[in-house]
Amino acid sequence: MSIYRELEKIFETVISDGPVELTAETQSADVPGWDSVAHINLMVSIEQAFGVTFASAEMASFQRVGDLVECLERKGVSVSN
Amino acid sequence: MSRAKEKANSEDAEDLLRRADATENPPADLCRQIASAYLQDSDHEGAYKWFRRSLSSSLEFIDWQAATQLLRRIDRAKAPFRRKAHVALLGSSTVVHLRALLETAAATIGLDLEVSEAPYGAFAQEILDPDSTLFATNPDFVLLAVDRSALNLASFSEDADTEIQREIDRWTALWSKISERCSAQILQFNFVQPPVEPLGHLAARSAGSQSAMIRQLNHRLGLAAGEEVIIVDCARLSERVGVDQWFDARYWHVAKESVAPKYLPFLARNVIGLVGAAAGLNRKCIVLDLDNTLWGGVVGEDGIEGIQIGSGPEGEAYLEFQEYLRQLKSKGIILAVCSKNNEGDAKLPFQAHPEMRLTLDDFAMFVANWENKADNIRQISQALSLGLDSFVFIDDSPVERQLVRSALPEVDVLFLPEDPSNYVNTLDAYVGLETLSLTPEDTRRTAQYRARADAALLRSSVQSLEEFQESLEMTAVISPFNEIDLPRIVQLLGKTNQLNMTTRRHSLSRVRSLMESKGSLHFSVRLRDKFTDHGLVGIVIGQKEANILEIDSFLMSCRVIGRTVESMMLSETCRRARDQGFTTIRGVFIPTAKNRPASEIFANHGFTHVHTDEDGRELWEYDLGDGDIENRFIEIELMKSEQLSTVE
Structure with missing residues (x-):
């Protein structure tokens, strides 16, 4: 499973009851329910799910899902199988 | 939840339920999947049940977020x-x-x-x-x-x-x-x-x-x-x-x-x-198993000598658990026992094991038999007139827990961990037993005393012993011996060792004859301070020897050591002796193996040493012409009967 698929699962669980498709170019406006409140829910959930810690500046810097994935990869996250 | 998964047919749902049934504590996401399957069937009650189940043992943020999403889809009007x-x-x-x-x-x-x-x-x-x-x-x-x-x-x-x-x-x-x-x-x-x-x-x-x-x-x-x-x-x-x-x-x-x-x-x-x-939704009663819940081992097999309670690492853990339960009981939580045991075996540790913290009196009901526990809990619920939704069930056996959970969904069933050292934490983390005030009168009083004591300590940075004594606001109630007090007086004469000048163990009849002998002086002292009433704690008996009052007995309970009660008692002896026309008080100190704490009392209050005989028996005298001995910290209150009748 790719990082994208993992993230889709988290998005589906935390902010929506429908399927979510994420690409590098997906932005908050593209996903119903991804507002500033949901953003915090996502950050906490992603930190727990991947066992990483975001810097406060990082949390505010994710414009596209691709930024988020790059950041996770920088932190050593790799999802296989 | 993806649309693909939501297409789960009834076979899939059954499969999910089978997986959940295989474990006592199914993972939160499995519970949510089952809830979603129920929602597919428009079964909101079933969905609600699995929503609750998904959070029964998780505090993970993501599980709570997911459950929050799930809850939005459940029609609350259709859930219980x-x-x-x-x-x-x-x-x-x-x-x-x-x-x-x-x-x-x-x-x-x-x-x-x-x-x-x-x-x-x-x-x-x-x-x-x-x-x-x-x-x-x-x-x-x-x-x-x-x-x-x-x-x-x-x-x-x-x-x-x-x-x-x-x-x-x-x-x-x-x-x-x-x-x-x-x-x-x-x-x-x-x-x-x-x-x-x-x-x-x-x-x-x-x-x-x-x-x-x-x-x-x-x-x-x-x-x-x-x-x-x-x-x-x-x-x-x-x-x-x-x-x-x-x-x-x-x-x-x-x-x-x-x-x-x-x-x-x-x-x-x-x-x-x-x-x-x-809102009145909290739990009021804990139903407890016994073997491996309140003690280690099985009393019916291991016998009372074989169970673990009190000493040893396991025994200490069970003891702490009992102590915690005892404290829940004193804040108003009702305790009951539901155990698969012969009643005689089940009660034996409470009656005969010296280390048990809980006693049979602590339980509102004690059910020990071989019936189904769900039936027993129903019976307890009826006998105590408490709805099933007032109960928490604690049992070390996952099988019993599962049985109660499915037969009586209203009852909260605690997940008890394997290690008894973690029993207390688990129960402490359970919030369904919160109470808003302390109901039993006694507990409330104790708590108020404690709060007042804390407040007093905070207010006054106690700088000197004098300030401490003053802050206690002590009052003594003085009364000549009377029939009501006699048993306590004889008891104190018989057992006081440390703060006792003469250690004379007078019998009841001897005290009566002392009371009647002409010119004698006797009184008892009750002491209270702003925190508590210490009860009857001091006794003075004096006998007439011409114009000298000789102290026959002078003692205090060690409960009030360091409270200047001796000064107050000597001061009161002076006043009464003077009123009765004596000129001198003679103090007698008879040393024993235990009364060293009393040995300096006469010397510290201005008595003059007169004589020590070969047995070490000391005679001291105080001249009433020197004025009364000072009592600085204790206010004196006379018994009503004494205020009315004149002192002889």
Whole structure:
């Protein structure tokens, strides 16, 4: 499973009851329910799910899902199988 | 949940249920999948049951977020909610995440909670503004979910006391204002310690440090709250997880979250424990198994000598658990036993094992038989006239737990961990037993005494022994011997060893004849102080020898050692001896192996040493012409009967 698929699962669980498709170019406006409140829910959930810690500046810097994935990869996250 | 998964046919649902049944504690996501399958069938009651199940042992943020999403899809009118309530939530920083989790936590205890939130940070305006909308809906609860940033405390104060009092005045004024505007029950968060302290360890001895002021503020806020306002003890919750965990600077900087979001489920569950108590939804009775729950081993097989309780690592763990339960009982929780045992075997440890902390009297019901436990609990419920939703069941056996869980879904079943050392923590983390005040009169009294004692200690930085004695506000009630007191007097004569000048073990008839002999002097002393009544604790008997009063017996219970009771008793002896026309008091000290603590009493009160005989028996004299011996700290109250009749 790719990082994208993992993230889709988290998005589906935390902010929506429908399927979510994420690409590098997906932005908050593209996903119903991804507002500033949901953003915090996502950050906490992603930190727990991947066992990483975001810097406060990082949390505010994710414009596209691709930024988020790059950041996770920088932190050593790799999802296989 | 993806659409593909939602197409799960009934076969899939059965498969999911089989997987969940295979374990006592199925994973939260499996529970949610089952709930979704029920929703597919429009079975909202089934979905609700699995929603609850998904949170029964998880405090993970993601599970709570997911359950919150799930709850939005459940039609509350079709789920077995027990009560509806409305909370007005007022925060000093971001509380929007807490808001959603409060509704979720409430749903797990069958409370259909609607939370309305005041505009960000505007808690004071909302309370003070007569046109604010928050009170228009007439909420059942007002929750002041405030944090340290709402306080106006200097980073270091030269006058901490005034600053703290100003805060107390401010919060209590807001409470009054709320009470004027609606009849809601108020809940208020108390304040968490700062995660950093520039003064370091010096803060602990500086009243003006932030950490010292917040500690003091919480203490006084609790006293001010009394029975009226419910305090959510965030200070204690934060200490449990660690203050530096509770506050996460990153989330504060990004979103003004005063509580690290990952602890919000824990906080929400605790707040709802208190709301549940106020709404009458909390549990009132714990039903307990015995073998491997209250002691280690099986009493029916291992016998009373074989069970683990009191000593050894396991025995200590069970003892602590019993002690915790005993304390729950004294705050008003009812305890009952439901055990698969022969009744005689089950009761034996309570009757004969010296290390047991709980006694048979601690249980409202004791059911030991070989019947099904669900039936037994139903029977207990009927006998105690308590609904099944008032019960918590504690048993070490997963099989029994599972049986009760499925047969009696209203009963809360605790997941007891394997290691008895963790029993206490597990029960302590369960919030369904919160109570809002101490119901039994006795417990309440003890608590008040304790609170007063604490307050006294805080008020007066006791500087000298004299100030300490004065602060006790002691009063002695003096009475000549009478028939009612005689048994206690003879008991004290018979058993007092340390503060006893002559250790004469007079019998009842001997005391009676002393009372009747002409010119004798006798009185007993009861002592009370502002904390407690010590009862009858001192005795003086004097015999006439011409114009000398010889002290036959002079003793005090060691309960009142160091309270200057001896000075008061000698002072009173002087007064009475003078009134009866004596000129001198003769003190006798007969040394024993145990009365050394009394050996200096005559010397310390101005008596003159006259003689010591070969047995070490000392004679001392006090000339009443020198005035009465001083009694500085104890106020004297005479018995009514004595005030009326004149002293001989």
